[in-house]
Amino acid sequence: MSNSETGTHVSYLEHEGKYKGLLGWLLTTDHKKIGLLYLYCIIVFFFVAAILGILMRVELIAPGQTIMGAQTYNGMFTIHGIIMIFVIVIPALPAIFGNFFLPIMIGAKDVAFPKLNLFSFYLFLIGAIFGVLSQFIGGGAPDTGWTFYVPYSSQSSTNVIYALIAAFILGFSSILTGLNFIVTMHRMRAPGMGWFRMPLFPWSLYATAWIQVLATPIVGITLLMVIAERVLKIGFFDPALGGDPVLFQHLFWIYSHPAVYIMILPGMGIVTEIFPTFSQKPIFGYTAILFSSLAIAFVGYFVWGHHMYTAGISTGSRWFFSFLTFLVAVPSAIKVFNWVSTLYGGSIEMRPPLLYAISFIFLFMIGGFTGLTLGSVATDIQVHDTAFVVAHFHYIIFGGMGFAFFAGMHYWFPKIFGRMYNDKLAYIGWGFLFTGFNVLYFPQFIIGLQGMPRRYFDYLPQFQTGQVISTIGGFILFTGLIIMVGNLVYHAKRGAIAPANPWKGVTLEWQIPSPPSHENFDEIPEINHAPYFFGNTSENK
């Protein structure tokens, strides 16, 4: 409240609270600074996991042992998965962009529980560190895969416990973030902002937050049971102790499938913000997009069995889960049609955020269609546990959520740092990323169909062509990552000063200075029209 309307603008980056300097960052309860803390940590962990990924690609360039032994490889794909899933993909979008923009977009000064927000950041950090530590200390890196399937995970002599604890703590952090967002949206919307005047990124976070709150405790208790099984020898899942391993798979996927929607829904929310801005047109089908988010969140609870077609579940339940899986495709497709219709007839300006958003649609659709291949029982049994699955979920998670993350980064960068990045470098980075991504993962579909199993460090000579192309793609992709991150990091401090609204966006975050002030708004705004209102001229096409 230090700056009045006429006073000089002090951005949140320069704002000094009770503590100064580094401590001012580490003990901040400002949602924007917490968002940035997440961003920096996630970039670091992302590079750790990406380097593990590229090392695996190098190992797979030729059959037999190339640069590492089988056990090291097992550890690498496990830690790569655990870090990527639990430390990056699940928390990234809600924790970074959600924290930063959710309060601003609904016209609030902060989230409902700022201290809890900081607490969940530290839980996240502790969990992430446990995850990385499990690779390096004691009995060797865990080798169960990120899915921790019992009985192997209750018997393996490696650091499985550290990884389980990491996932448990990260889950707790995710629950608290979700809880915070739900309460924020229920209680802190600006006057006049009814539920149906809320922009769609907050809506997607709302759907996500409910999944975080309702599904994560199930994986929490499941991981605790595996820990109890290992430490106290209490039998739940391990047949040697009387338990049932298929029950573990059920409980694990009851969370972990909805978790896929925790990953993708905020990504969909981000591109939903980008399309109207860059076509200068209201979003097509606001209500349809909103309800399809909720529908995905709801139906997503009941499809976990499609991970278990080959686990020995009954024909009836396989039929049931297959049907429901196909049902999820409907709301996803509704969104795609709406995005394309938003572009139709708009005055399109092809800037880097839109380029990433369009790539998102393209890659997400390849991932989605191959998801149908996996969702139908007959074809799934053919390609289960092959490289086809690897390609499919990388298209969804990296091509979908990852590209949406990049899109959001390029879209909100001027607002976050108050600077512009270099457009040309952004295009070059995108070119490398997009090409590298497809060269890396598309061959995996083909060799997967031909029978290349996933998680194998060795393979038959006939798969080598595909593997070599993939590895080349991996390096192109990595180059693209370095160009993109380099461009953003360099220009965060040195770029041209960004105006308050470089893209002519209409949601609330563009109506305040870049970077925003400590309290976001000098005066809480009054909302008197629907979101994505571009004025009468663009309404009448």
Add this chain to the structure above:
Amino acid sequence: MSTHSIHSEQIESETGKLGMWIFLLTELFLFGGLFLVYAVFRAQYSEAFHAGAEELNAFIGTLNTVFLLVSSMTVAMAITAIQKDKKNLAIFLILVTLILAGLFMMNKYFEWSHKFEFKLYPGSEVLKNLPRGELLFFGLYFMMTGLHAIHVLIGMTLLAINIFKIKNGEVSSKHYLHLENTGLYWHLVDLIWIFLFPLLYLIT
């Protein structure tokens, strides 16, 4: 911020309570996972679960249920007391709650050590030689009551903190959200026990 109007005080407390309710929902789901496992195994090994339940002492279980139910009442009375600005009464009622919780834990301790005397603990030879269903029953018994006991301890800590907060004025007739949320948490601990007790001790 003593200038806060009563109105914004109320908003803050409503927000805090909404957060607590959602948190309690996640706690229910946490135990829900265990209840699910219980349901699956009970359906598969209903006779063994019957035999397992016979081994448990329903008298101690009933006594513990009474302790928790009464403690839920006293904590609710403590909230009413603080609303009426009767600090000493509130502290007294919280102390009674703590004593009842302590009695519950003491009973639990005797119950568990009694099991241990008969070499009935996870990983023991005796347990391993029991039929598979009974093995699973006792596994669930220790896990469920153990996790519940951890929740009792957390609840006791929260209650103890409230005593200090009342003493130094942080919890008062105007600001009692902290005590109210602790009360909600305590009711949850109670509620989960209400489900655990019949499932483990009574249904035979």
